[in-house]
Amino acid sequence: MPNExxxxxxxxxxxxxxxxxxxxxxxxxxxxxxxxxxxxxxxDCMLSTLLKLASKADALALEAxxxxxxxxHGLLNxxxxxxxxxxxxxxxxxxxxxxxxxxxxxxxxKTGQLSLxxxxxxxxxxxxxxxxxxxxxxLPANSKPFTLVSYSGRPA
Numbered sequence: 001m002p003n004e005x006x007x008x009x010x011x012x013x014x015x016x017x018x019x020x021x022x023x024x025x026x027x028x029x030x031x032x033x034x035x036x037x038x039x040x041x042x043x044d045c046m047l048s049t050l051l052k053l054a055s056k057a058d059a060l061a062l063e064a065x066x067x068x069x070x071x072x073h074g075l076l077n078x079x080x081x082x083x084x085x086x087x088x089x090x091x092x093x094x095x096x097x098x099x100x101x102x103x104x105x106x107x108x109x110k111t112g113q114l115s116l117x118x119x120x121x122x123x124x125x126x127x128x129x130x131x132x133x134x135x136x137x138x139l140p141a142n143s144k145p146f147t148l149v150s151y152s153g154r155p156a
Contacts, residue, residue, distance in 0.1 A: 079132035
């Protein structure tokens with residue numbers, strides 16, 4: 001058991017370094033999109049980076065990070081085909097990326113647990129969904145961590 005814990009801790013440390021690099025890449029893509037909205041290359045870069053981050057988090061059973069990242073990916077993927085990514089949508093996307101970075105800092109390095117409720121994830125996903133015209137966004141079928149209500153259904 002101690003060897004497994006040591007191995008997981010090593011893998012987690014490596015993940016954090018890679019996740020930081022991936023998040024920096026998403027920030028670069030976002031900056032590019034703020035200059036040239038709907039740039040296909042920047043969106044494709046963002047999508048592939050989000051998928052890579054979700055996959056790496058999933059490999060370590062960091063469900064909250066993985067699922068949240070997949071939700072962002074799904075919304076962005078749908079939005080790129082249906083609308084322009086305006087300033088408010090990009091702002092909501094930036095808020096989502098900021099939360100991912102914050103969550104990575106708060107993961108317990110010994111247990112891999114993130115001791116937060118999912119309300120902030122939910123509200124940020126709702127806000128991003130609203131900004132990209134997806135207030136009725138359907139989560140992936142295998143999604144677990146949280147459910148969505150329409151943005152208009154949120155209390156003021």
